[in-house]
Structures are given as structure tokens and as C-alpha cells.
Amino acid sequence: xxxxxxxxxxxxxxxxxxxxxxxxxxxxxxxxxxxxxxxxxxxxxxxxxxxxxxxxxxxxxxxxxxxxxxxxxxxxxxxxxxxxxxxxxxxxxxxxxxxxxxxxxxxxxxxxxxxxxxxxxxxxxxxxxxxxxxxxxxxxxxxxxxxxxxxxxxxxxxxxxxxxxxxxxxxxxxxxxxxxxxxxxxxxxxxxxxxxxxxxxxxxxxxxxxxxxxxxxxxxxxxxxxxxxxxxxxxxxxxxxxxxxxxxxxxxxxxxxxxxxxxxxxxxxxxxxxxxxxxxxxxxxxxxxxxxxxxxxxxxxxxxxxxxxxxxxxxxxxxxxxxxxxxxxxxxxxxxxxxxxxxxxxxxxxxxxxxxxxxxxxxxxxxxxxxxxxxxxxxxxxxxxxxxxxxxxxxxxxxxxxxxxxxxxxxxxxxxxxxxxxxxxxxxxxxxxxxxxxxxxxxxxxxxxxxxxxxxxxxxxxxxxxxxxxxxxxxxxxxxxxxx
Amino acid sequence: xxxxxxxxxxxxxxxxxxxxxxxxxxxxxxxxxxxxxxxxxxxxxxxxxxxxxxxxxxxxxxxxxxxxxxxxxxxxxxxxxxxxxxxxxxxxxxxxxxxxxxxxxxxxxxxxxxxxxxxxxxxxxxxxxxxxxxxxxxxxxxxxxxxxxxxxxxxxxxxxxxxxxxxxxxxxxxxxxxxxxxxxxxxxxxxxxxxxxxxxxxxxxxxxxxxxxxxxxxxxxxxxxxxxxxxxxxxxxxxxxxxxxxxxxxxxxxxxxxxxxxxxxxxxxxxxx
Numbered sequence: 001x002x003x004x005x006x007x008x009x010x011x012x013x014x015x016x017x018x019x020x021x022x023x024x025x026x027x028x029x030x031x032x033x034x035x036x037x038x039x040x041x042x043x044x045x046x047x048x049x050x051x052x053x054x055x056x057x058x059x060x061x062x063x064x065x066x067x068x069x070x071x072x073x074x075x076x077x078x079x080x081x082x083x084x085x086x087x088x089x090x091x092x093x094x095x096x097x098x099x100x101x102x103x104x105x106x107x108x109x110x111x112x113x114x115x116x117x118x119x120x121x122x123x124x125x126x127x128x129x130x131x132x133x134x135x136x137x138x139x140x141x142x143x144x145x146x147x148x149x150x151x152x153x154x155x156x157x158x159x160x161x162x163x164x165x166x167x168x169x170x171x172x173x174x175x176x177x178x179x180x181x182x183x184x185x186x187x188x189x190x191x192x193x194x195x196x197x198x199x200x201x202x203x204x205x206x207x208x209x210x211x212x213x214x215x216x217x218x219x220x221x222x223x224x225x226x227x228x229x230x231x232x233x234x235x236x237x238x239x240x241x242x243x244x245x246x247x248x249x250x251x252x253x254x255x256x257x258x259x260x261x262x263x264x265x266x267x268x269x270x271x272x273x274x275x276x277x278x279x280x281x282x283x284x285x286x287x288x289x290x291x292x293x294x295x296x297x298x299x300x301x302x303x304x305x306x307x308x309x310x311x312x313x314x315x316x317x318x319x320x321x322x323x324x325x326x327x328x329x330x331x332x333x334x335x336x337x338x339x340x341x342x343x344x345x346x347x348x349x350x351x352x353x354x355x356x357x358x359x360x361x362x363x364x365x366x367x368x369x370x371x372x373x374x375x376x377x378x379x380x381x382x383x384x385x386x387x388x389x390x391x392x393x394x395x396x397x398x399x400x401x402x403x404x405x406x407x408x409x410x411x412x413x414x415x416x417x418x419x420x421x422x423x424x425x426x427x428x429x430x431x432x433x434x435x436x437x438x439x440x441x442x443x444x445x446x447x448x449x450x451x452x453x454x455x456x457x458x459x460x461x462x463x464x465x466x467x468x469x470x471x472x473x474x475x476x477x478x479x480x481x482x483x484x
Numbered sequence: 485x486x487x488x489x490x491x492x493x494x495x496x497x498x499x500x501x502x503x504x505x506x507x508x509x510x511x512x513x514x515x516x517x518x519x520x521x522x523x524x525x526x527x528x529x530x531x532x533x534x535x536x537x538x539x540x541x542x543x544x545x546x547x548x549x550x551x552x553x554x555x556x557x558x559x560x561x562x563x564x565x566x567x568x569x570x571x572x573x574x575x576x577x578x579x580x581x582x583x584x585x586x587x588x589x590x591x592x593x594x595x596x597x598x599x600x601x602x603x604x605x606x607x608x609x610x611x612x613x614x615x616x617x618x619x620x621x622x623x624x625x626x627x628x629x630x631x632x633x634x635x636x637x638x639x640x641x642x643x644x645x646x647x648x649x650x651x652x653x654x655x656x657x658x659x660x661x662x663x664x665x666x667x668x669x670x671x672x673x674x675x676x677x678x679x680x681x682x683x684x685x686x687x688x689x690x691x692x693x694x695x696x697x698x699x700x701x702x703x704x705x706x707x708x709x710x711x712x713x714x715x716x717x718x719x720x721x722x723x724x725x726x727x728x729x730x731x732x733x734x735x736x737x738x739x740x741x742x743x744x745x746x747x748x749x750x751x752x753x754x755x756x757x
Contacts, residue, residue: 080650081650082650092648092649092650121575121735122650122651122735123650123651124647124648124649124650124651124676124736125648125720125723125724126723126724126726126727145726145727146727147724147727147728147732147734148734148735148736149575149733149734149735150727150732150734170723170727171719171720171722171723172716172719172720172723175648175716175719175720179648210641220641220644220645220648221644221645221648223640223641223644223716
């Protein structure tokens, strides 16, 4: 339904007067009548006025408790600024409210919104906003098109409930979105959302930088990669590590959790999944239809989903885009850390990590168990590199930098500073529990690797010499002594 | 669109320039670069039309604070406190923290926070005018070594990088970015610049209905109608121009002037109107 160039109030009244508003939907907001088209709304019931609470991710504004529609004033500022996209890597983000994704806006179905978009005077470019929750020209894009140092205002009525994406729609649109100009606006249904213990705001986006993933320094936007849809970064909340380490999301066993999940794109569709959880409810595509018992839900670019689940047991539950190379190689990874009492009937795993750790020799036929003594230094390093890429790179990444909070770095890593037995041990025997690497804590499990003594020596020598600039050469005998 | 109308009306008004006779005759060519006649393919047009551009001279540098100060000294009605609200909004020269003073270190930086009216008036009083979009874009197309910059390695990326960086806290002096093939400085990466017909991007292609042209720069419309969908730097410039109104004063919009080379009496010969 479009409300063009006319005060929505009048349109609504006219429609009501002409009897075009169908009142057949008895359970308003529950969408039970699938034949019903057009939402009920009554602008005469607008009462009072309030200023919207805007929050930075992953925080969500408090639930709406009023049972009537009101006038809501939203003040959103566009800020262009340089921020870290990963440790040591900077990027110039264009933002709604100074964060990527932009501020979370929470209103109620039927609310009448007065929206102010302010383009900061220090900005270089004009911007605007297209809110998918808006019924009207461009979702507000045309009405809010505004030069640096100016402010635009428009009004709309939130007719449809749901979780909606907003984004900048100024040419070149793809570039504005690729630089981080998106966020979520929740239009709560009239009857509200069921009460939960924790709510979080998570939004995915893909980023295109001149340098490859992890290349340090200020990285410019790469238009060609964006057009080819080949991102270097696929991120939750605009930064590698935005939901890990100190920023981990937290809950306690037994609590109910709601994730407001968005996807700004500009290009990729997300296969959103939380490792170790099943979504009890998914509001599909952020709308009113609830699906249950879902493992992975699609979140389209420019779309959303609401997932709800009860965290039954303690553990680190990993948020990923299950298009999985994006998670482990491009950053689309976060942690929901749950504390509390074990419930071994549901999951018995903590004392026994449950990882199959075959002995290196058993069951694996090795055709060419090479002896280090027969290799030159170059051959040893070449073998080490090959073994590293096949056995180690999946977690520690091909450049050895690891993934913040999950997989510790093996390149320029202080873990390689001490006794060699310290580094041989995890490879041949496996390692679990908390360790500290370069000042950061990691608490994870590394399975023992199916490598011979000579192969282990080669890969460790490779890591010492090429990734840590040390002269250390590990021999098969060194490895043998540590193997349990 | 309103701004375009305002622009046309305003340009139709005859401003009185109490030009100092001595100044009018100062040869400007040394400070200006000669641009031979050529043609420009508009970013937005309904057909494969080209706009012929007559030969002209263009300022080699954007107008500086110091230049503009001389102008306001001569035409006090354009001083910060005297300017008419119709011709410039409250941000006019706001970086001139005293009136009419500005920080000395900004003397050679491009003047910004000036309205289209002020820029056009400045040029008129020098016997010049603002460049048309076609003229400006034609000069901007030049690379460092050749007039067709897009065939120069890294040209598009360089421009896009410059264009998408945030404003520096203090604007550098003119002549500090790049000098192009024509000997013109700072076409990219210092400030955006006013053009005579800055707002015509939305109305180019008179055969199209307003509903379409209104949307040219929003969402997909910009891409569908654009001649070169990969010229993101040009998209940025057109988007910026379209967000302006003639009385706006923006902290990163400055200007430079042009002068016809062959037809000094027909100043508007190359305009699209």
C-alpha cells in the first residue's frame, strides 16, 4: 500500500470511510487469515510522543511495554569514520550512528514515526535512508536525501510488524552499503514479542578491500571485487572479533535468548547457524510466520530473521555463516558463551571432549614416511609448508594469524618462544583447556594430528622459521620424546 | 529540482558587478589552463547523445580563502554578516571564524561553505562563470598523462580512493593533490566543486517522465540509466551535486571558474538549457 504525497492520516481516514479497510482479521497481528491483504491500523489512536532509544550493536533497546500507538521521534546521524575492521586493519566506514551495523531502532506496530536523518558536517558525501519498514516512495530514500551538514525529516506510519533492514540508497548504492550503511528497525507486533531473558543484535555484511584478508594498514574499498561479489571479509557487526574475546555474547544456562539477525549484504546471502544450538523458533525472513526446530536459517541480503532458543547447557556456542569458508577464513564468526550448571542428560561432553583422536600411526597408511635426515633445509621447509596448508591452515589460517578468540595465532606467536616440547605436544598429543597466546586467552580443543614424527618436525620447523623468524629446527627425535 | 529552478531564475537576474576597471583587464590565462573543444557523454541520458563542449579556459586551482577574501572586500554585500539569506544559508563562510577573518594557515586552502550564488557571483565579477557539468567532467576525465584518464592504469581506482576518504580536519592548500594532463590541479580529492548546472543531472533527458528522473540517483535507478555503471567516482560526484540546493553552504564544496576561449560574447553557448 502506497501513501504518496498525502498525509497518511487522511488516507487512512478516507480508506476507513470508504470501507476499504477489511476488519475480518479477528486476531489482529497474528496473521491467521492468509486471505487477508492489508494491515489494520488506526491513526486516530496515536497517543503521546516519545523519543526512540537507539542502541549500538549487539545491544537491543528494551521491549516496548505500552499497549497503544504513539508518535516516535527518531534522530539518526550519518557519520563517516575510520575504524578497525580487524586487528591492525583499518577501513573507512560510512555509518548510521557511528557503528556498523547502525543503531537499532525499536518501535511498535501502528506507531507514527517522525524520522530525522542528520548528515554530519564533516562528512564528505550526501546520504539518505531507505527503511524497509516504510510503505512509501523509496522507503524514505527520496525524502531523506541530504547533503553534508544538513538534516532531512519525514514521517511514516509503521503499518506492518516485523524486523526490517534499513540502508543508505544513495548512488553508488552498492558502495554505500558495502561501506557499512545498514541496520535494523524492529516493528513490534501489537501484542508484543514473548518475554525472553536475553536479546542481541547481530548483523552480517560483506566487505571488499584492496588488500586481502588480514593485510594490515588502511584498506580502501575495492570496487572490482564488489562487482565480482568476492569479499575479503564477511563479518558479524562490522569487525573481525566483534562477538569474540571480550565482546562475546553472554547468557546463563536455562535462559531464553532472542537474536535479531540482519544481513546488510551488499551481495551475500547468509546461512545463519549457531553451532551447538537448535533454534526453537525462527520468525522467517523477519516476518510473522514462525518456523520451529530449525538448524540453519537463510538471511537474505537486505533481509532478516528472528531466532529464539533456550540455552540448556553451558558452553561456547559459535555463531557462523554456515557457508562455512566465510566463517573460518573471512571472519563471520561470533561466540555466545553460556555459563551455568552442566546437564549431562542433555550433553555430557565437557569432561570428555568427544573428539575422536586416533593414534597417528594406527589405521593410516603412510606411503612415504620421510626421514628428516634425508631432506635438505629447503626440502624440509617446502614439505613443512605443504603439511601446514593441509593440516593446520583450516583453523590457524594460511598466514598463521589464527582467528581472534577461537584459534590462537601460530605466526609471530609468543607460544613459540619457549621450550620446543611446548609446541610439539599439541601436535602429537592434542591440547585442550585455557592457554594464553600473545596476551589473549583461548579455551578450545586441538585434536592430535595424524602426522609422523618426521612430518611433525617438518611442519613445526616451517612454523618456527617462516612464521616466527626463528632458527629453531625440530628433529624427528625431538618429536618422539614428546609423543605420549 | 527546486534548486535548479532557483538556479535558472537567479542566473537570469542581472547582478550588478561594480567591477574595478583595472581588475577586469588582468590577463587570466596564466592562472588558467586552455581546454580544447571536445565532447562529453553525459552520465545520465536517454540516448547515446554527446554534448559538444567549446574550447574554454579553466582556473588551474580552486578559488582559495585568500582569493575569496579579496572578493568580499570589494563586494561587502557578500561578506559573512551581510549576505542575503536567499543567496546563502547560515553556514556561509562559517570556517571564517572571525568576520571576515580566517585562520592564516587556511589562506591558500580552497574556499568552502560558499553557496552556488556566491560562487557564480564571484566568477561573474572576474569576467568568468562557473563551469558546466560537461566542462567540469571533461577536465576531470583527464589523467596525469593523457586526456582520457580512464585508459591510464589505476586512474579510476585512484579517483575513487581520493573521493571516498573522509574530509581532513584541516583542508590542505590548493595544488597539493594531482596536476592533470591539462595542467589543472586538484580536480579530485581536495573538495567537491560547484558547477553552473549542478542540479541538472535529475532533469537530463527531457523525454523521460518526472517519476523516472526523480529516481535517477536512488536505488537501482542510477545504475539502470547510467552510461557507465562502473564509474563509481562519477556516481559520487553526481550524487553530491544532486543533494545540493543553490543556497547550500557545505564544508567540502568549493569551486573554480571558467572563461570561454573563442566566443567570449556568448557565455552560455555550451549550456544545455
